Amino acid sequence: MRHHHDARSEGPARRRALTRSAKLPALPRPAPREPGLPSSLLLAALVATLLLGACRDSDSEGADPAALTRDGAPGGAEQPRDFGEPNDLQIRPGVLVQSDNGSCTSNFLYYTSAERFFIGAAAHCFSPDTNSGIDPCEGANAPLGSSVEIENARQPGTLAYSSWIAMQERGETPGSNACTYNDFALVEIDPRDLDNVHPAAIFYGGPTGRLGGLAEVGDAVYTYGQSPFHVGVQTLQTKEGEISAIVGEGWSYSVVTDNPGLSGDSGSSVLHESGQALGILATVGLGLGPIGQSPVVNGVTNFERAVDYAQPYFGGRLRLATWPVTSF
Numbered sequence: 001m002r003h004h005h006d007a008r009s010e011g012p013a014r015r016r017a018l019t020r021s022a023k024l025p026a027l028p029r030p031a032p033r034e035p036g037l038p039s040s041l042l043l044a045a046l047v048a049t050l051l052l053g054a055c056r057d058s059d060s061e062g063a064d065p066a067a068l069t070r071d072g073a074p075g076g077a078e079q080p081r082d083f084g085e086p087n088d089l090q091i092r093p094g095v096l097v098q099s100d101n102g103s104c105t106s107n108f109l110y111y112t113s114a115e116r117f118f119i120g121a122a123a124h125c126f127s128p129d130t131n132s133g134i135d136p137c138e139g140a141n142a143p144l145g146s147s148v149e150i151e152n153a154r155q156p157g158t159l160a161y162s163s164w165i166a167m168q169e170r171g172e173t174p175g176s177n178a179c180t181y182n183d184f185a186l187v188e189i190d191p192r193d194l195d196n197v198h199p200a201a202i203f204y205g206g207p208t209g210r211l212g213g214l215a216e217v218g219d220a221v222y223t224y225g226q227s228p229f230h231v232g233v234q235t236l237q238t239k240e241g242e243i244s245a246i247v248g249e250g251w252s253y254s255v256v257t258d259n260p261g262l263s264g265d266s267g268s269s270v271l272h273e274s275g276q277a278l279g280i281l282a283t284v285g286l287g288l289g290p291i292g293q294s295p296v297v298n299g300v301t302n303f304e305r306a307v308d309y310a311q312p313y314f315g316g317r318l319r320l321a322t323w324p325v326t327s328f
Contacts, residue, residue: 079199079321080114086200086323093269094202094224095151097121097187099159101128101142105225106150107269107280108207109199109321110186112314117197117321118186119150119157122267122282122301123164126185136164137172137179148187155190161310181251181299183282184306185267198323201269203238205326208275210303214250219243220273221255221300222328223281225265244297253279253300270300275325277303 086092093108097119107120124130126146129139146159163184172178189197201207203224223239241257255270265281272278283299311318 079319080111081194081197083198083200083321083323086198086205089152090196090198091119091150091152091189091193092198092200092202093119093207095119097125097151097157097267098149099126099142099146101126101130104266105268105281106187107267108201108277109197111319111321112317115191115194117189117194118160118318119189120267120269120280121185121187122183122280123162123185124183124282125267126159126162127164135174135179136183137167137174137176139164141165141168150187150189150193152196153189153193154196155192157187157189159185160188161186161313163306163309166309166313177248177251178309181248181282181301182306182309183301184280184310186310197321199321200323200326201271203327204271205323206271206275207269207277207320208322208325209277210307210320211272211274211276211278212304214246214302215243215253215272215278217243217245221253221257221278222271222273223257223265223268223298225268225281239296241296241298247299251302251305252282253302255298255300257296257298259296270303271325273328275328277320279303280306 091109093106095106097104097106102125104121104125107122110118110120112118123136123141126142126148127136127139128142132139134140141162141164142159144159144162144165147156148159150157161184163182167179167182199207201224204222220240220242225239239257239259241255243253244256245254246252247254253270265284268281269277270279270281279300279302281298282301284296307318307320
């Protein structure tokens, strides 16, 4: 793994800008991927102009890691499809999702049956109040059923779940850890597109399952985002780093990465070094200081907490579609 700056060694005088990784207002698709653009040049320009962005215990041995039950225990169910090999034209973790509120990167692929599949996103991608200073448990949201464009899909999907809506319905207290850090949404994929879904995350592959319990500070993480500010360069879209802190009583992780998560990367999947699903990219902050010496600090919603919170809305049947890791 690449060398990473250790945020734990920073003194208290180091200032960081931290904001929700805002969805990107409708912009042209990224240029085709091509090598050769120095990441240091792009990062220097971005820091000057943009300061906002867009568990160690595994599931029981021998059980199916794809199955997510309401209480977090393995459910033992087989995946309902033979996905075949992944390709760049499929609906898979890392494709873009776009609504009237902007564009974000998707996280993982989920299902409740062979007929119902979902692609994950961040709830803030569907709120006009993102980064407005309004608490997620008090802000406005696109209604469930709203149309969502999904990259590589022939038909639009529909917003099926938003943690921000769910928390308001359940009366969570504004300012609580749940309201602050639970940032998760699901877009249902049209049944006519189910022959073109795949669970393999772009570039890295995985997830092999979900991480049960909390990860540890220092664990390695891997993520991929499609912000157009990465200009299609794969070495900028892929990010590697480590967990620097556990915050919100386990609702979120702070992670430092070698490349920044930017506007348009919101909602993207974060894989643990084990290959399991760790979280969803929610916030980004850039350390203020010389380029190459200031860590990129991302906030990551705890996957296990977010999915368990969603389970009652799916009768406890929501499951994670899995695939082997191919590139760590």
